[in-house]
Amino acid sequence: MLKISELAAKTGLSAHTIRFYEKHDLIRASERSEAGYRYYNDSDIRRAEFVKAARNIGFSLEDISQLLSIRVDKTSHSCQEVTDITQHKLDEVNEKISELESMQNTLQILLKSCCGGPEKATHCSIIEALEAGAVVKDRGAA
Amino acid sequence: MLKISELAAKTGLSAHTIRFYEKHDLIRASERSEAGYRYYNDSDIRRAEFVKAARNIGFSLEDISQLLSIRVDKTSHSCQEVTDITQHKLDEVNEKISELESMQNTLQILLKSCCGGPEKATHCSIIEALEAGAVVKDRGAA
DNA sequence: GTTGACCTTAGAGTCAACTCTAAGCTTATA
DNA sequence: TATAAGCTTAGAGTTGACTCTAAGGTCAAC
Numbered sequence: 001m002l003k004i005s006e007l008a009a010k011t012g013l014s015a016h017t018i019r020f021y022e023k024h025d026l027i028r029a030s031e032r033s034e035a036g037y038r039y040y041n042d043s044d045i046r047r048a049e050f051v052k053a054a055r056n057i058g059f060s061l062e063d064i065s066q067l068l069s070i071r072v073d074k075t076s077h078s079c080q081e082v083t084d085i086t087q088h089k090l091d092e093v094n095e096k097i098s099e100l101e102s103m104q105n106t107l108q109i110l111l112k113s114c115c116g117g118p119e120k121a122t123h124c125s126i127i128e129a130l131e132a133g134a135v136v137k138d139r140g141a142a
Numbered sequence: 143m144l145k146i147s148e149l150a151a152k153t154g155l156s157a158h159t160i161r162f163y164e165k166h167d168l169i170r171a172s173e174r175s176e177a178g179y180r181y182y183n184d185s186d187i188r189r190a191e192f193v194k195a196a197r198n199i200g201f202s203l204e205d206i207s208q209l210l211s212i213r214v215d216k217t218s219h220s221c222q223e224v225t226d227i228t229q230h231k232l233d234e235v236n237e238k239i240s241e242l243e244s245m246q247n248t249l250q251i252l253l254k255s256c257c258g259g260p261e262k263a264t265h266c267s268i269i270e271a272l273e274a275g276a277v278v279k280d281r282g283a284a
Numbered sequence: 285g286t287t288g289a290c291c292t293t294a295g296a297g298t299c300a301a302c303t304c305t306a307a308g309c310t311t312a313t314a
Numbered sequence: 315t316a317t318a319a320g321c322t323t324a325g326a327g328t329t330g331a332c333t334c335t336a337a338g339g340t341c342a343a344c
Contacts, residue, residue, distance in 0.1 A: 083258035103200040116225035
């Protein structure tokens with residue numbers, strides 16, 4: 001049985017974050033001491049580690065909430081539900097990557113075009129490019 | 143001279159956003175009608191388009207604020223100041239891309255490992271991987 | 285027996301960049 | 315002239331994931 005600071009040390013989450021996750025039903029402390037201190041058993045610890053692993057991969061708390069409800073009752077859920085969540089996350093990640101690569105590209109071009117020296121910025125090609133509307137791609141309603 | 147909705151149409155920003163940018167000193171309306179309506183002249187419009195271009199590339203409002211102060215007094219600033227801002231942004235973008243690629247990688251591995259079918263999730267390999275601590279990389283204090 | 289580290293709670297604050305609301309003028313159109 | 319579209323303001327709300335605060339109770343060590 002671990003106290004909250006011990007669970008924090010074990011998972012790499014802060015005690016604050018653990019309480020915050022509890023409020024959102026992601027982590028539970030099966031027991032409490034008489035004084036109200038949280039105590040985490042093995043099952044609680046595994047659940048907390050599951051949450052941390054999912055978080056590291058980039059799943060949102062909402063995603064994790066769904067994954068947890070699958071985890072606690074595996075026979076009522078299919079693999080497809082799990083892959084749907086995972087695929088959806090991958091789609092999001094892929095989209096963000098392309099947005100960022102587009103920015104990366106433009107930034108690299110801008111950097112190459114500019115001397116970057118102590119010269120006055122009077123004819124700075126980066127400023128000029130922005131004035132000319134150095135358009136990459138409108139990120140729209142993303 | 144354009145009214146706010148016309149500037150909005152021209153730049154692709156919303157009127158709300160234009161007012162919001164004004165509050166943050168990014169965009170100005172050089173004139174106002176007697177009733178208080180904003181009117182944008184050519185210089186205002188170019189400034190607004192500069193802001194939009196910089197925003198599309200991914201610069202923060204804070205970055206843009208700096209770029210604008212260079213733009214309005216180019217002789218007091220050097221190209222190096224501009225490339226510093228740009229390089230810093232590129233570094234940020236590069237870091238986010240690697241984080242996302244790490245997530246992408248893990249998600250792809252997870253998806254490949256799972257049947258994704260209508261089978262019960264009893265032995266779902268994605269859930270199992272998360273239980274085993276499918277660690278990618280701690281995103282730390284980023 | 286007292287310091288200091290640790291725990292509790294409810295609730296507020298943070299960040300960035302919007303986005304919206306309410307209440308009330310102004311202007312253009314039919 | 316009436317209606318609708320458009321403009322004004324200050325200020326509040328949104329999103330997601332924390333992060334911190336205040337005020338106080340608990341526990342281990344010296």
